[in-house]
Amino acid sequence: MTKKISGAEYPIAKIFSSDFDYLIPTYQRPYAWTTVQAGELFADLHDFYIKEKEDTYFLGSIVLIKEEGKPLAEVIDGQQRLTTLTILLSALTHRATGNIRDSFNRYLCEPGNELEGLAQKPRLTLRERDRIFFKDYVQAVKLDELLRIDPAQLDNESQRNIQANARLFMERLQSTFGDDPQAATDFGSFLVRRCFLVAVSTPSQQAAFRVFSILNSRGLDLLPTDIIKSDVIGKVRESLQSEYNETWEDLEVEAGRDGFAEVFGHIRMIYAKEKARRALLEEFRERVIDRVPSAENLVTQVIVPYTQAYLLAKNCEYVSTSNAAEINALLKWLNRIDNSDWLPSAMKFFAEHQSDAAYVNWFVTRLERLAAYMHICGYDVNGRIDRYALVLKALEQPHSLSKPVAAVELTLAEKQRFLTNLQSEIYWLTARRRNYLILRLDSFLSDGAAVYDPSVLTIEHVLPQTVAPDSEWAAQWPDATERLFWLHRLANLVPLTQRRNSQAQNFEFERKKKAYFGGRQGVSSYILTTQVLATPAWSPEVVRGRQQELVDVLTTGWGLTST
Structure with a gap:
C-alpha cells in the first residue's frame, strides 16, 4: 500500500458525492461549533454570494485517511465543517420541494445503486454517540421535529449544538430569502458548485496525523x-x-x-x-x-x-472516612484565590497520596497557607511559580506523613513577612486579596462552620474615613494621626453584604451599629461584624486590643509562630 499523500480541490457537490463516504472516528472530539461559528459561516457565504458572481469560495481543508479509488474516508480534521455544511444542506432541503428537494437530498444521503455496488446510507457518519441522532433528524430532514425537542432533554452538548445550528440556518434562510423558493435554490446552487474544500488524503494513519498536526499548529481553531x-x-x-x-x-x-x-x-x-x-x-x-x-x-x-x-x-470532592470535611473546606479556600498556580502541586500530591487522609489533611493545610501567604503578600506570577517549583521538586522525592514535604512549609522569613503584612493597612490591598483575608479570618473565628458568598461582600470601616470636627468620633479620637494610623488596619474593618453598602457610613458608633452593621434584625452574617455589634465603644484602646486579638487568631489559624 502506498503511503503517498495527495490533495485536491473539490466543489461541495463532489465533496458530498459517492466518491466520499465520511466516518468520524470515535476518538475525535465532539461536534463543538456553536451558533457563533455557524452564523459567521453563513454570513461569509451569503456576503460572497451577493458580491462575487463568478469567483469561487474557499472553505478550507479536510484531512482524511483514505485509500485511492475507495470512498471510505476517516476524517482526521474537518468534522466541524463537514457536519455544519451537512446541517446547512439539510436546512436548504427542508425548504425545497419536488425535484429540487430530491437534488439537495442527494448531498445528505447516498441514494444507493445496486449496479454500482453503492448501498443507501448517509454521506457523513458521526461519532457513535451522535450518529443515530444526526441521521434521524438532520440527514432525514426532520428539522421541525428536531427543533421541538427541549434542549435540556438532549444527551450531550454536541447534540445541542446540532439543534441550535439547525435552528440558526432555518431562521437565516427565512430572513434572507423569505418564501422565495428560487432565491434559496440559487444560493444552494452557489454552495454546491462554487464553494470548494481541499481534501488531503493518505492511506497511512501516521501520515494523516502528521498532516493534521502541521495544519493545526499554524493557527486553526483547535x-x-x-x-x-x-x-x-x-x-x-x-x-x-x-x-x-x-x-x-x-x-x-x-x-x-x-x-x-x-x-x-x-x-x-x-x-x-x-x-x-x-x-x-x-x-x-x-x-x-x-x-x-x-x-x-x-x-x-x-x-x-x-x-x-x-x-x-x-x-472540592475529597472522599474519606476521616478529615474529608476539613480537606474540602481548605480546597474551597484555595479555589477562592485569584490564580491556579497551586493546582499542579495539589494534583501531584493527590495523584500519589490520595488514600492517606491524615497526610492529605497535613499537606492541604500547608498548601492553603502557602497560597494565602503569596496571595496576601502580593507575589507576582514569576514569584509564585518559582516558589511552587520548590514544592514540585520536593514531591518527586520519597515522602510520607512521618517524613513530610518540607518545601510546602513557610520558612521563618516567610512567616515574618506574612505577619508584617497582616499588621499593615489591609484596606489598600486589592479587593480579591483583602476579601480573602477578611473572610479567612472570619472562618477561623467560626471554626470553619460559616458559609460565605464573596459576590455579596463589601469591606467597611468602623471608624469612618471622614470624621466631622463636632462629631462623637472626633471626641473619641482627638489625635488625627492616630485615627489615620488605625483607619485602614484589620481591627477597624468589618465585612458586610453589598446591599447594606449604600447606607450612611459616617453615623456615630451606636447608630452605625444598629442602622448599618446589624441590619433589620440587629445581627450579622459575619462573626467579625457581630463582635463589633457587641462592643460598647470604639476607642483607640479597643482598636489596639482588637488588632492584637485578630492577628493572634490568624497566627494560630495559619500556624505562623516561629517555632
Missing part, C-alpha cells in the same frame, strides 16, 4: 489538547484505540473543554517546574510526551490520574 489527542491516540495500539479514546473523551466531558486544556497546562508545570516559554503544544510534547515510555502509559499513568486529581481539587 485547542492544543485536540492536537495532542491526535498524536497520542494515533500512537496507541490499534486494538486499544477505541477504549483509550473513550477514556480520554469521558475525562474531557467531565472536566469541560477549557478545564481539560487547563489540566494539560498544569501537567506541563508538574514536569517542567518553570514558567512556560513557548506554546503549550510544543512544550507538552517536549516536557511530557517525550519523557513517557508509551502513548498507553501517557494516558493511564499521567492524563487519567492528573485529571482526576484536578477534578477532586477544583470541585
Whole structure:
C-alpha cells in the first residue's frame, strides 16, 4: 500500500458525492461549533454570494485517511465543517420541494445503486454517540421535529449544538430569502458548485496525523489538547484505540473543554517546574510526551490520574472516612484565590497520596497557607511559580506523613513577612486579596462552620474615613494621626453584604451599629461584624486590643509562630 499523500480541490457537490463516504472516528472530539461559528459561516457565504458572481469560495481543508479509488474516508480534521455544511444542506432541503428537494437530498444521503455496488446510507457518519441522532433528524430532514425537542432533554452538548445550528440556518434562510423558493435554490446552487474544500488524503494513519498536526499548529481553531489527542491516540495500539479514546473523551466531558486544556497546562508545570516559554503544544510534547515510555502509559499513568486529581481539587470532592470535611473546606479556600498556580502541586500530591487522609489533611493545610501567604503578600506570577517549583521538586522525592514535604512549609522569613503584612493597612490591598483575608479570618473565628458568598461582600470601616470636627468620633479620637494610623488596619474593618453598602457610613458608633452593621434584625452574617455589634465603644484602646486579638487568631489559624 502506498503511503503517498495527495490533495485536491473539490466543489461541495463532489465533496458530498459517492466518491466520499465520511466516518468520524470515535476518538475525535465532539461536534463543538456553536451558533457563533455557524452564523459567521453563513454570513461569509451569503456576503460572497451577493458580491462575487463568478469567483469561487474557499472553505478550507479536510484531512482524511483514505485509500485511492475507495470512498471510505476517516476524517482526521474537518468534522466541524463537514457536519455544519451537512446541517446547512439539510436546512436548504427542508425548504425545497419536488425535484429540487430530491437534488439537495442527494448531498445528505447516498441514494444507493445496486449496479454500482453503492448501498443507501448517509454521506457523513458521526461519532457513535451522535450518529443515530444526526441521521434521524438532520440527514432525514426532520428539522421541525428536531427543533421541538427541549434542549435540556438532549444527551450531550454536541447534540445541542446540532439543534441550535439547525435552528440558526432555518431562521437565516427565512430572513434572507423569505418564501422565495428560487432565491434559496440559487444560493444552494452557489454552495454546491462554487464553494470548494481541499481534501488531503493518505492511506497511512501516521501520515494523516502528521498532516493534521502541521495544519493545526499554524493557527486553526483547535485547542492544543485536540492536537495532542491526535498524536497520542494515533500512537496507541490499534486494538486499544477505541477504549483509550473513550477514556480520554469521558475525562474531557467531565472536566469541560477549557478545564481539560487547563489540566494539560498544569501537567506541563508538574514536569517542567518553570514558567512556560513557548506554546503549550510544543512544550507538552517536549516536557511530557517525550519523557513517557508509551502513548498507553501517557494516558493511564499521567492524563487519567492528573485529571482526576484536578477534578477532586477544583470541585472540592475529597472522599474519606476521616478529615474529608476539613480537606474540602481548605480546597474551597484555595479555589477562592485569584490564580491556579497551586493546582499542579495539589494534583501531584493527590495523584500519589490520595488514600492517606491524615497526610492529605497535613499537606492541604500547608498548601492553603502557602497560597494565602503569596496571595496576601502580593507575589507576582514569576514569584509564585518559582516558589511552587520548590514544592514540585520536593514531591518527586520519597515522602510520607512521618517524613513530610518540607518545601510546602513557610520558612521563618516567610512567616515574618506574612505577619508584617497582616499588621499593615489591609484596606489598600486589592479587593480579591483583602476579601480573602477578611473572610479567612472570619472562618477561623467560626471554626470553619460559616458559609460565605464573596459576590455579596463589601469591606467597611468602623471608624469612618471622614470624621466631622463636632462629631462623637472626633471626641473619641482627638489625635488625627492616630485615627489615620488605625483607619485602614484589620481591627477597624468589618465585612458586610453589598446591599447594606449604600447606607450612611459616617453615623456615630451606636447608630452605625444598629442602622448599618446589624441590619433589620440587629445581627450579622459575619462573626467579625457581630463582635463589633457587641462592643460598647470604639476607642483607640479597643482598636489596639482588637488588632492584637485578630492577628493572634490568624497566627494560630495559619500556624505562623516561629517555632
